[in-house]
Every structure is written in C-alpha cells, then in structure tokens.
Amino acid sequence: MDSEQLREYGHRMVDFIADYYKTIETFPVRSQVQPGYLHNLLPESAPDHPETVEQVLDDVKEKILPGVTHWQSPTFFAYYPANSSVAGFLGEMLSAGLGIVGFSWVSSPAATELEMIVLDWLAKLLNLPEQFLSKGNGGGVIQGTASEAILVVLIAARDKVLRSVGKKALEKLVVYSSDQTHSSLLKACQIAGIHLENCRMLKTDSSTNYALRPESLQEAVSKDLEAGLIPFFLCGTVGTTSSTAVDPLAALGKIAKSNEIWFHVDAAYAGSACICPEYRQYLDGVETADSFNMNAHKWFLTNFDCSLLWVKDQYALTEALSTNPEYLKNKPSQANLVVDYKDWQIPLGRRFRSLKLWMVLRLYGAETLKSYIRNHIKLAKDLEQLVSQDPNFEVVTPSIFSLVCFRMVPVDNDEKTCNNRNRNLLEAVNSSGKLFISHTTLSGKFVLRFAIGAPLTEAKHVKEAWKVIQEKASYLLASQVK
Amino acid sequence: MDSEQLREYGHRMVDFIADYYKTIETFPVRSQVQPGYLHNLLPESAPDHPETVEQVLDDVKEKILPGVTHWQSPTFFAYYPANSSVAGFLGEMLSAGLGIVGFSWVSSPAATELEMIVLDWLAKLLNLPEQFLSKGNGGGVIQGTASEAILVVLIAARDKVLRSVGKKALEKLVVYSSDQTHSSLLKACQIAGIHLENCRMLKTDSSTNYALRPESLQEAVSKDLEAGLIPFFLCGTVGTTSSTAVDPLAALGKIAKSNEIWFHVDAAYAGSACICPEYRQYLDGVETADSFNMNAHKWFLTNFDCSLLWVKDQYALTEALSTNPEYLKNKPSQANLVVDYKDWQIPLGRRFRSLKLWMVLRLYGAETLKSYIRNHIKLAKDLEQLVSQDPNFEVVTPSIFSLVCFRMVPVDNDEKTCNNRNRNLLEAVNSSGKLFISHTTLSGKFVLRFAIGAPLTEAKHVKEAWKVIQEKASYLLASQVK
Incomplete structure (x- = not known):
C-alpha cells in the first residue's frame, strides 16, 4: 500500500470508469455471451509474478465487459434498479480507502455513530414513527440486503416468542404474508427452521391489485389459533417485486397487534418514493409495524449494498444475535455505553457503508432526491399511457411507482398462446441488446416488467425502448399469428 | 451520474485517500473519542439542498477521521488484520463503478464466471483437493464474512441430515468444535435453530497449545450417540482467533467421516499462509473436509469483504438455499447451464467481489504474496524473541503464524493481580494512540494479542511498538507492585 502508487493507479481507474459511463450506451444492455465464455479466455492458474495495470485493464475491456449486464445503462429496465451515483461511488471509494471493519463501536466509533445519525435522518425524511429513532429503544442499521433484514427480524421474532413458550414450540410457529411477498421471506423461514407448511402465502388477485386482504389474514390467523398453532410473524409489502402492490398496512397491523404477531414492513423498492409527501400515504399504518426496511441501493442513488432496517x-435483535467472546470485549461495550452493530446482523465484520448514504444525502439534498424519484414516476406514467394507446398491448396492473406491468393482448382469448408470445417478445427484446426488461406472472398471465429507475434514464430512452418493443411485437404478430 | 463529474470528483477523492495514507502514522491508531462524540457535530436532519464536495471532505477530516480506528496503520496489531491494498482498492473502485448486482448468471455473467475461475486459482495455490474445484460437484464462492460461510454450510448440513431423519429431529442434532472456535459458530447455531445445549465446545488446554484433541471429539460423539442424539457438524480451525491454534484436521476428519458428520474447516485467518509450501502442512487432512473457508480480506491484500468458501x-448448499421465483426465472438457469450464486448464500443480491481478488492475484502474483506472508511471520518470530528476552514478560503460546500471545509475568504466583496488571497494560498501551493491540484469555490468563499483518507494517514499527509496551509495563510495575 504505497500512497503514490495508489494515487497514480487510482487516477487511472477513475478515468477508466468515467470513460465507461461515457460509452455505456454502446454496449448491449444484457450481456450476450454464452455460458462458460470466460473459461477459455483466462489462464488456468494465478500468475507467479506481477502483471501490469495496463494488462489488467485491457482484460477488463476485452474479456470482462462483454460478460457484464449493464445495470447502469439508461435502458436497463429489468428487475428493480440498483442505483449507482457519483456521491455513492465517492462513498464506496472512501470506505474502501479507509479500510476499517466496524463490528463494535470501539473498532471505529465513527462508523457506528455516523450510521445511527444517517439512519435517523432518513427515518425523519420518511416520517417514520419516533420509536424507530435511535434515541429510545429503537434504531436503524444498515444490512447488506433486504434478505438479511428480513432474516434478522424473523430470528428476533422467533426467539422472542420461543423464550416465552419454549423452544420445542418451533414447529408450531406460523408466518403470514401475501403470495406476492419477495422470495427472501421463504428463504429466511427455511434458514430459521420455520416449518414450510406453516408459511401462509395468502392468495391475492387483481381485485385488490395483488394487495393482501386483511380478511384473508384474519381468517388464516383464526384458523391457525384454533388448530393450536402460534401465529408470530407477518410481512407486509409496500411495492411488491412483481407489480408494486401495496399491502394495507394499518388494517394488517391491527390484526398483528391484537395477536401479538411481529409485523415487518418490506418497502425495499418503493420506500424511496415515500420521502415525497404525495407518496407518503403508502406508508400509512407503518406506526403499527415492529420493523421497516428500505433499500437505499435500489432507487436512492446509493451504491449496492445498503439496505436500511x-x-x-x-x-429483540440483540438478544437473538449477540455474541460476546473474550477477544472482542472492551470497556465501552461492557459498560453498555455504545451500540455494537455486530449484534444487529448476521456477520461479525461490517464495512463503513454509512459514508455513501451520508454523501448521497449531503451532495444531493432531500429536494433533489424527491425530484429524482418524481421524474422516474412521471416517465412510468408516460409509458403506461403509450402502452394503453397501443391495441396490441394492455396494462396489466395500474402503475403506482416507476414500474409498468403490461403484455401483448391475447387473440381470441387464447391465454396460452398469449403467454408464449409474450415470452418470445421478452427474449426478442432482450436479445436485441438495446434494452433489458424482465417478467413475472400475475394470475397465470405472463407479464412484462418495465422498471424505470436507472439514474441515466431520460424520456428519450423510455420512448426508444418502447419503440423497440413495438417493433418486435409487430414482427411476432406478423410471423406467428394465424 | 455524470461521467465528467465522476471524473472530477473521483480524482479529488483519490488524492484525498492517497494523502490519508501519507499521513496515516500521525493519527492515534485506536480512536480516542468518547461515546456519542459525533452526535453534536452533525445536524439533526439531512440537508434539503446540495452541499459541496469540499464541505463533505472537510467534515470527513474534522469530524469523521477523529472517530476512525486506523486499521491500515502500520501499528495496528489488534484482532486480526483487514488488509487493504492498491490492487484491492482498484478492484473495489471498479466493482462500485460498474454497479452490477450478480445474483444470477444472467444478471452479469462475468461476475459469476470470474468468481468461479478465481476461486479455482486460489484452490490450486492452496493445493486443496480436486473436489473443491468448480469442474465437478464442488466449487468455491465468495461470502461476505466467515460468519456467513459457516452459517450456510451449517444450514446445508442441517437440511441434509433432516431430509433423511425428518425435521422433528432438529432438537437431536449435535455440533462439535473446540472451545477456541470462533463465536460465529455458536451464532450460526443460534440462527439455524440448533439447540445450544447440543453444541459441544470441547475443552482445550496448553498441553496441545489449545488444539482440539481427537480423543475428546471421539468421546463426545460416542456419548451423544449412546444418548440417542445425532452428531452432524464439526468445525475444525486452522489458526484460532485467540492464539492461532491448529486443530489436527486428519484425525478429526477421520472421526467425522466414520460418523457421517459434516466437517467444516475454518482457516479464516491462517489460510493465507498456507499458499507457502512450508506452511501447507497445517492444512494436511483438509481432504477429509466437506467445506473450507479462508478470508482473503484478512491477510491476503484483498479489501473487506471477501471471504472464500x-x-x-x-x-447440499443449493438444496438448502435455493429460491426460484417467477421474476428471476431465465433460460440459462432453467436449463441448468449455469451457476446462480444466489443459491449459495444468504442474501439475494451480491457485489462483483471477484474483481478485487483477481486484481490482487494479477497485480502482485503468487510469489510476491508468499513473500508478503513470510515477512509478517518473520516479524512475529522476531517479536516473540524480544518478548522472551524480557524477564517482565512471557510468551504464552508459541507463535506459529504472525500472532504473538504474551503477558507480563505474575509476581509471587498471584494470577489475579497479574491479570489486572495486563488489563491495565492493554489500556495504557491503546490509550497512548501509538499502537493498538487486543487481548484474549487462555486457561484463565489474561493474554495480550499482537497480530502482525497490516500491509504497511515494517520491522521498525514492531520494534517501536514493543518499546512502548515495555515502557508502559515498567511504569505499571513501578507504580503498583508491592
């Protein structure tokens, strides 16, 4: 670690990355390589002796970039976005540069304290209830991903109830969510040893735009109680992965409360929008929740990973996740003067991730962030209108945030052919390299997901992408329809 | 994300970080701030409008750096090192710059394929058995930390045995390790729902330098089998956290094999040393293991986080951890043509972490990395000799790698006073700001841990640090001893 070598090579890497962004629109958005492509391009073993930065950067250009799917491209509309930004990038650089590991307060006090402060800032921007702030028994913490966030609260809830009913009751614990809930909930249940037959993924349909009906929850809870089971965890979602459905938090929370069920709210994607007063309504009822999660690394300009819980x-978290080995004991921790985030998460080590979120908030400011969100939502509204104007297409669920769910309409009510055609359309569009979208199914319909949210996306990118979709659709219709 | 703004600010941040390394020796190694110091230095809420990069960097200097414990300082000797390097830093920059999320092969093929290749490279450097290479049923994967590595293999092992004996047998599952095993094992057991009274942390002592005796394991397994319990998981360690004890892998593995116990080897710290032929002996017997873990982010010049499993x-991993929601389905995955690392880990999302490890291996080369390791081990040997020459001190366990465990000797066999004195010495040394060391206990003795392994550490830093320790010890002896 020579400071002058770091300076020289660091500058070179900055230029490499800046040049990448300058040319990002020239790459196929979804990588077009075949499985195993890299194996023959790289040697069988590590070199014995140093190679040069030029050699490595040349290889990045020639061998790595063709295999990259360009998430930061302005025509990346798949999954949900994973925002990168100048501020987020600077924060990552600084975090990597300082190279600290902030598991306990003492291991780098600023890492813990900045995280507490910045999470309070964001809680205030989201107008979260006071109990989520760090000054009382609550508080925020940066997890890697929403999967880890839901796992740690599930474990906390599990152990809280098992402490009172005894750990042999594990097989009686029941988890509730809608069938639209992210797959990370089932994975967390699997990890935590919750019996999968006790996971109630309650059916939703288009009548509620795929939101969970409180009556379904109440019915399921009552049935489980009658059967002698123990309802203990509910996950509500604000902005589901398939279609941005918003579960009715207040009504669900009421049922959770009266049954002593831990209520977790997953707003991984849509939480960002709720800093705008006009979208805050979707969080109404969050005051009944025990935990709340939003991914700053999705749609909040903060580089992955940065999931806020x-x-x-x-x-409840620390009783389930604390360890206290001798080699980590220290005076401030023993005296309970500080927060040790190692006990709020799965791993021991942790990066200084609050730096990037702090930089995003300071270098852009809350008002700019609101405009950023609003612009994407406007682009989605515009696209939704374009889709609804084309007789070959239909909007499947109304767009609430920045995702548009649509499909080519069935001909003669033939849903099977329609699904196949939409599947073919997806492949044709993504193989073009001009944009990347993804899909889901809703009530058996194969649906295309067009998620707007990359920082570089402008109106023209959405319009051009839509044109490509229309062209490919016309081609499919001309060549395949009877 | 404007490429020219990224270029301008990126260059500024490179200079900021290079300057930090130039002056790193001027900071107190362990931050000397008091709990809550940052709260009064920062505003109560996020700004509404953008601030400048200058303002933020000034705040980093004035408000953040005082609260940083400087892990990259050449006199950071606490815990185990968390290496940063120019190559590792460049890899972090590139990963943040590309901003991809590589959960499935299709989401960025290069991320998955480079990881497979680089993990194969390292397996070859470590001379791991062929079954750990990616060409067959095995393979390597980058986890965030050793805690996550041990959790995923514990879950894999748990579910493998529960599939054959039924999930109600969870309460009968038994885990084995020495009492020196890292706390992450117990935490993983807690998360996975293993009953803590079934976790056998087998006693070790100085007669084996705190290595687990195979006889202890055999005895415990036999007893549990007699009691109708189900032994299912063994963790052996190469280089324990307290004192770098090395468990006898071959003998332990034999017992594990004959009892169908999953054998995990945790070489989080010391694994790096085993790329040198003269230290590879400590891995003898790894061929009996089911899983093996080493942290490239400790002592292998790769920035945190980068834990290799x-x-x-x-x-066994993917059966326990797979999810397959509609919105992530894609042709190459459905056709089983590719590895989807999301099913090898807890989170869904993952960063492009193989880039930094690839850069470390290429920009330094295997021979340089071996010299790097050997130099630290030599420095530890030299320090061990200095300690043993000072009548006020004793070496507590022989140094194998780059950790020296020592203490001030007891006067008149008074162990209690001795422990207090060493505790006071630790605090005096760390409060000086000149170096940072940590501690552990071994057989009731309060022991100082001096872990060499920061990339900037040279012989002079170790010598000066030792002088500070001697001075503080003399002062304590003069002022407190009867």
Missing part, C-alpha cells in the same frame, strides 16, 4: 425494539 | 457438494 429500522426496529422499535433493538433488544 | 469451498464445498465439495454444491448441491
């Missing part, structure tokens, strides 16, 4: 009762 | 049976 707030809890009302930090002790 | 190899398994012989990737399907």
Whole structure:
C-alpha cells in the first residue's frame, strides 16, 4: 500500500470508469455471451509474478465487459434498479480507502455513530414513527440486503416468542404474508427452521391489485389459533417485486397487534418514493409495524449494498444475535455505553457503508432526491399511457411507482398462446441488446416488467425502448399469428 | 451520474485517500473519542439542498477521521488484520463503478464466471483437493464474512441430515468444535435453530497449545450417540482467533467421516499462509473436509469483504438455499447451464467481489504474496524473541503464524493481580494512540494479542511498538507492585 502508487493507479481507474459511463450506451444492455465464455479466455492458474495495470485493464475491456449486464445503462429496465451515483461511488471509494471493519463501536466509533445519525435522518425524511429513532429503544442499521433484514427480524421474532413458550414450540410457529411477498421471506423461514407448511402465502388477485386482504389474514390467523398453532410473524409489502402492490398496512397491523404477531414492513423498492409527501400515504399504518426496511441501493442513488432496517425494539435483535467472546470485549461495550452493530446482523465484520448514504444525502439534498424519484414516476406514467394507446398491448396492473406491468393482448382469448408470445417478445427484446426488461406472472398471465429507475434514464430512452418493443411485437404478430 | 463529474470528483477523492495514507502514522491508531462524540457535530436532519464536495471532505477530516480506528496503520496489531491494498482498492473502485448486482448468471455473467475461475486459482495455490474445484460437484464462492460461510454450510448440513431423519429431529442434532472456535459458530447455531445445549465446545488446554484433541471429539460423539442424539457438524480451525491454534484436521476428519458428520474447516485467518509450501502442512487432512473457508480480506491484500468458501457438494448448499421465483426465472438457469450464486448464500443480491481478488492475484502474483506472508511471520518470530528476552514478560503460546500471545509475568504466583496488571497494560498501551493491540484469555490468563499483518507494517514499527509496551509495563510495575 504505497500512497503514490495508489494515487497514480487510482487516477487511472477513475478515468477508466468515467470513460465507461461515457460509452455505456454502446454496449448491449444484457450481456450476450454464452455460458462458460470466460473459461477459455483466462489462464488456468494465478500468475507467479506481477502483471501490469495496463494488462489488467485491457482484460477488463476485452474479456470482462462483454460478460457484464449493464445495470447502469439508461435502458436497463429489468428487475428493480440498483442505483449507482457519483456521491455513492465517492462513498464506496472512501470506505474502501479507509479500510476499517466496524463490528463494535470501539473498532471505529465513527462508523457506528455516523450510521445511527444517517439512519435517523432518513427515518425523519420518511416520517417514520419516533420509536424507530435511535434515541429510545429503537434504531436503524444498515444490512447488506433486504434478505438479511428480513432474516434478522424473523430470528428476533422467533426467539422472542420461543423464550416465552419454549423452544420445542418451533414447529408450531406460523408466518403470514401475501403470495406476492419477495422470495427472501421463504428463504429466511427455511434458514430459521420455520416449518414450510406453516408459511401462509395468502392468495391475492387483481381485485385488490395483488394487495393482501386483511380478511384473508384474519381468517388464516383464526384458523391457525384454533388448530393450536402460534401465529408470530407477518410481512407486509409496500411495492411488491412483481407489480408494486401495496399491502394495507394499518388494517394488517391491527390484526398483528391484537395477536401479538411481529409485523415487518418490506418497502425495499418503493420506500424511496415515500420521502415525497404525495407518496407518503403508502406508508400509512407503518406506526403499527415492529420493523421497516428500505433499500437505499435500489432507487436512492446509493451504491449496492445498503439496505436500511429500522426496529422499535433493538433488544429483540440483540438478544437473538449477540455474541460476546473474550477477544472482542472492551470497556465501552461492557459498560453498555455504545451500540455494537455486530449484534444487529448476521456477520461479525461490517464495512463503513454509512459514508455513501451520508454523501448521497449531503451532495444531493432531500429536494433533489424527491425530484429524482418524481421524474422516474412521471416517465412510468408516460409509458403506461403509450402502452394503453397501443391495441396490441394492455396494462396489466395500474402503475403506482416507476414500474409498468403490461403484455401483448391475447387473440381470441387464447391465454396460452398469449403467454408464449409474450415470452418470445421478452427474449426478442432482450436479445436485441438495446434494452433489458424482465417478467413475472400475475394470475397465470405472463407479464412484462418495465422498471424505470436507472439514474441515466431520460424520456428519450423510455420512448426508444418502447419503440423497440413495438417493433418486435409487430414482427411476432406478423410471423406467428394465424 | 455524470461521467465528467465522476471524473472530477473521483480524482479529488483519490488524492484525498492517497494523502490519508501519507499521513496515516500521525493519527492515534485506536480512536480516542468518547461515546456519542459525533452526535453534536452533525445536524439533526439531512440537508434539503446540495452541499459541496469540499464541505463533505472537510467534515470527513474534522469530524469523521477523529472517530476512525486506523486499521491500515502500520501499528495496528489488534484482532486480526483487514488488509487493504492498491490492487484491492482498484478492484473495489471498479466493482462500485460498474454497479452490477450478480445474483444470477444472467444478471452479469462475468461476475459469476470470474468468481468461479478465481476461486479455482486460489484452490490450486492452496493445493486443496480436486473436489473443491468448480469442474465437478464442488466449487468455491465468495461470502461476505466467515460468519456467513459457516452459517450456510451449517444450514446445508442441517437440511441434509433432516431430509433423511425428518425435521422433528432438529432438537437431536449435535455440533462439535473446540472451545477456541470462533463465536460465529455458536451464532450460526443460534440462527439455524440448533439447540445450544447440543453444541459441544470441547475443552482445550496448553498441553496441545489449545488444539482440539481427537480423543475428546471421539468421546463426545460416542456419548451423544449412546444418548440417542445425532452428531452432524464439526468445525475444525486452522489458526484460532485467540492464539492461532491448529486443530489436527486428519484425525478429526477421520472421526467425522466414520460418523457421517459434516466437517467444516475454518482457516479464516491462517489460510493465507498456507499458499507457502512450508506452511501447507497445517492444512494436511483438509481432504477429509466437506467445506473450507479462508478470508482473503484478512491477510491476503484483498479489501473487506471477501471471504472464500469451498464445498465439495454444491448441491447440499443449493438444496438448502435455493429460491426460484417467477421474476428471476431465465433460460440459462432453467436449463441448468449455469451457476446462480444466489443459491449459495444468504442474501439475494451480491457485489462483483471477484474483481478485487483477481486484481490482487494479477497485480502482485503468487510469489510476491508468499513473500508478503513470510515477512509478517518473520516479524512475529522476531517479536516473540524480544518478548522472551524480557524477564517482565512471557510468551504464552508459541507463535506459529504472525500472532504473538504474551503477558507480563505474575509476581509471587498471584494470577489475579497479574491479570489486572495486563488489563491495565492493554489500556495504557491503546490509550497512548501509538499502537493498538487486543487481548484474549487462555486457561484463565489474561493474554495480550499482537497480530502482525497490516500491509504497511515494517520491522521498525514492531520494534517501536514493543518499546512502548515495555515502557508502559515498567511504569505499571513501578507504580503498583508491592
């Protein structure tokens, strides 16, 4: 670690990355390589002796970039976005540069304290209830991903109830969510040893735009109680992965509360929008939640990974996840003067991730971030209108945030052929390299997902992408329809 | 994300970080701030409008750096090192710059394929058995930390045995390790729902330098089998956290094999040393292991986080951790043509972490990395000799790698006073700001841990640090001893 070598090579890498962004629109958005492509391009073993930065950067250009799917491209509309930004990038650089590991307060006090402060800032921007702030029993913490966030609160909830009913009751614990809930909930259940037959993925349909009906929850809970089971965890979602459905938090929370069920709210994607007053309504009822999660690395200009989790009762987390080996003991921790985030998460080590979120908030400011969100939502509204004007297409669920769910309409009510055609359309569009979209199914319909949210996306990119979709659709219709 | 703004600010940040390394020796190594110091230095809420990069960097200097414990300082000797390097830093920059999320092959093929290749490279450097390579049923994967590595293999092992004996047998599952094993094992057991009274942390002592005796394991397994319990997981360690004890892998593995116990080898710290032929002996017996873990982010010049896990049976992992929601389905995955690392880990999302490891291997080369390791081990040997020459001190366990465990000797066999004195010495040394060391206990003795391994550490830093320790010790002896 020579400071002058770092300076020289660091500058070179900055230029490499800046040049990448300058030319990002020239790459096929979804990588077009075949499985195993890299194996023959790289040697069988590590070199014995140093190679030069030029050699490595040449290889990045020639061998790595063709295999990259360009998430930061302005025509990346698949999944949900994973925002990168100048501020987020600077924060990542600084975090990597300082090279600290902030598991306990003492291992780098600024890492813990900045995280507490910045999570409070964001809680205020989201107008979260006071109990989520760090000054009382609650507080926020940066997890890697929403999967880890839901796992740690599930474990906290599990252990809280098992402490009172005894750990042999594990097989009686029941989890609730809609069938639209992210797959990370089932994975967390699997990890935590919750019996999968006790995971109630309650059916939703288009009548509620795929939101969970409180009556379904109440019915399921009552049935489980009658059967002697123990309802203990509910996940509500604000902005589901398939179609941005918003579960009715207040009504769900009421049922959770009266049955002593831990209520987790997953707003991984749509949480960002709720800093705008006009979208805050979608969080109404969050005051009944025990925990709340939003991914700053999705749609909030903060580089992956940076998943924000707030809890009302930090002790539920720490009772489940604390370790206290001799080699980590230290005075401030033993005296309970500080927060040790190692006990709020799965791993021991942790990066200084609050730096990038702090930089995003300071270098852009709340008002700019709101405009950023609003612009994407406007682009989605515009696209939704374009789709609805084309008789070959239909909007499948109304767009609430920045995702548009649509499909080519069935001909003669033939849903099977329609699904196949939409599947073929997806492949044709993505193989063009001009844009990348993804799909889902809703009530058996194969649906195309067009998620707007890359920082570089402008109106022209959406319009051009839509044209490509229309062209490919016309071609499919001309060549395949009877 | 404007490429010219990224270029301008990126260059500024490179200079900021290079300057930090130039002056790193001027900071107190362990931050000397008091709990809560940052709260009064920062505003109560996020700004509404953008601030400048200058303002933020000034705040980093004035408000953040005082609260940083400087892991990259040449006199950071606490815990185990968390290496940063120019190559590792460049890899982090590139990963943040590309901003991809590589959960499935299709989401960025290069991320998955480079990871497979680089993990194969390292497996070859470590001379791991062929079954750990990616060409068969095995393979390597980058986890965030050793805690996550041990959790995923514990879950894999748990589910493998529960598939054959039924999930109600969870309460009968037994885990084995020495009492020196890292706390992450117990935490993983807690998360996975293993009953803590079934976790056998087998006693070790100085007679084996705190290595696990195979006889202890055999005895415990036999007793548990007699009691109708189900032994299912063994963790052996190469280089324990307290004192770098090395468990006898071959003998332990034999017992594990004959009892169908999953054998995990944790070489988080010391694994790096085993790329040198003269230290490879400490891995003898790894061929009996089901999984093997080494942290490239500790002592291998690769920035945190980068924990390397190899398994012989990737399907044990994926059967336990797979999810397959509609919105992530894609042709190459459905056709089983590719590896989707999301099913080898807890989170869904993942960064392009193989880039930094690839850059470390290429920009330094295997021979340079071996010299790097050997130099630290030599410095530790030299320090061990200095300690043993000072009548006020004793070496507590022989140094094998780059950790020296020592203490001030007891006067008149008074162990209690001795422990207090060493505790006071630790605090005096760390409060000086000149170096940072940590501690552990071994057989009731309070022991100082001096872990060499920061990239900037040279012989002079170790010598000066030792002088500070001697001075503080003399002062304590003069002022406190009867």
